[in-house]
Amino acid sequence: MSLKARSIQEISQIDRTIHEPARLAIMLILDGAGEADFVYLQHEYGFTQGNLSGHLARLEEAGYVEIEKKFKGKVPLTVCSLTGKGKTALAKYARQMLGVLRPQ
Amino acid sequence: MDQSPGRRAAAYWFSDGLPDIVLGMMVLVVSLWALIWQILAPHRGIFDFFLTTTAFLLFYWKERAVLDWLKSRSTYPRTGYVRPPDEAVPTAGLTVLSLSPAPVEENVTRFTRRTVMVVFWVFYMLYTSRQPPFWLVPAVLAGTGAVLYIGNRNSEHPYPAWWALILALSGLIFLPGMLTPGVPPHLQPQLCGVITGGWLTTHGLSTLVRYRRANR
Numbered sequence: 001m002s003l004k005a006r007s008i009q010e011i012s013q014i015d016r017t018i019h020e021p022a023r024l025a026i027m028l029i030l031d032g033a034g035e036a037d038f039v040y041l042q043h044e045y046g047f048t049q050g051n052l053s054g055h056l057a058r059l060e061e062a063g064y065v066e067i068e069k070k071f072k073g074k075v076p077l078t079v080c081s082l083t084g085k086g087k088t089a090l091a092k093y094a095r096q097m098l099g100v101l102r103p104q
Numbered sequence: 105m106d107q108s109p110g111r112r113a114a115a116y117w118f119s120d121g122l123p124d125i126v127l128g129m130m131v132l133v134v135s136l137w138a139l140i141w142q143i144l145a146p147h148r149g150i151f152d153f154f155l156t157t158t159a160f161l162l163f164y165w166k167e168r169a170v171l172d173w174l175k176s177r178s179t180y181p182r183t184g185y186v187r188p189p190d191e192a193v194p195t196a197g198l199t200v201l202s203l204s205p206a207p208v209e210e211n212v213t214r215f216t217r218r219t220v221m222v223v224f225w226v227f228y229m230l231y232t233s234r235q236p237p238f239w240l241v242p243a244v245l246a247g248t249g250a251v252l253y254i255g256n257r258n259s260e261h262p263y264p265a266w267w268a269l270i271l272a273l274s275g276l277i278f279l280p281g282m283l284t285p286g287v288p289p290h291l292q293p294q295l296c297g298v299i300t301g302g303w304l305t306t307h308g309l310s311t312l313v314r315y316r317r318a319n320r
Contacts, residue, residue, distance in 0.1 A: 028109050031109065032108060032111070033112075033187055033211050034211050036184065036187065037180070037185040039184025044109075044112070073177055075177075075181050077180065077185050
């Protein structure tokens with residue numbers, strides 16, 4: 001596959017916060033599920049607790065993910081969901097990647 | 105089954121068997137109630153239909169609250185919380201039983217239309233027919249097994265073919281000569297409900313046992 005110069009330029013525009021595979025997985029899971037808690041995300045991708053915490057903190061800092069601590073019955077839950085900004089960023093990232101990798 | 109995050113989330117809601125258990129128990133209890141009532145004081149089937157309709161309305165109103173309560177004590181502590189699937193918006197054409205695959209990339213289900221409503225129509229057909237022919241209950245059970253299997257086979261909560269076959273063939277016991285002294289015609293609709301409820305509950309319980317073994 002050959003990339004045109006314009007595509008090369010676009011690569012530098014790609015959002016690095018989302019581009020990391022683990023964070024991309026988190027964003028995709030949350031986009032599909034609507035909201036999910038810490039344990040579900042751990043099961044889905046096989047994160048360690050520390051690893052997941054780090055990635056979620058990074059996504060929260062960027063304003064892509066909202067983290068809410070609540071209870072379901074007697075079970076404490078850390079529920080994560082995508083923000084509007086996160087959904088927009090994910091859609092933009094998908095467009096950019098498809099544009100960059102489209103066969104010339 | 106599509107493995108996109110949205111479809112996985114939808115399937116997750118059914119992975120512990122609790123939705124089938126709650127529906128099955130409701131059907132089982134109301135059918136047993138109708139059966140005992142029919143034995144003690146024979147009455148017209150339409151009264152059983154009103155009783156069943158009330159139970160289904162109650163189920164429709166409280167199902168999610170009951171499931172949420174149960175899941176917060178059994179499922180969420182083990183494998184975590186994920187937002188329950190929304191009921192898919194009906195599309196044009198057949199709304200009660202659409203055979204088109206569920207939309208991908210979405211956390212949606214058609215459980216109400218493809219399972220709950222199918223079971224409800226079984227009761228409707230049986231309780232509102234005044235003089236049911238001898239073949240009606242076996243035919244309805246065979247049809248229910250087939251529809252539940254075909255309608256859900258590509259969905260987020262498929263029923264195994266062999267399990268659907270058990271329900272489909274269970275109606276044979278109502279055929280003349282299969283049981284001695286045979287099932288009286290006025291008790292057949294209620295017994296059909298008991299079989300359907302038991303079938304759903306057993307399927308849910310076996311799913312729950314597998315889930316708990318996998319997630320100790």
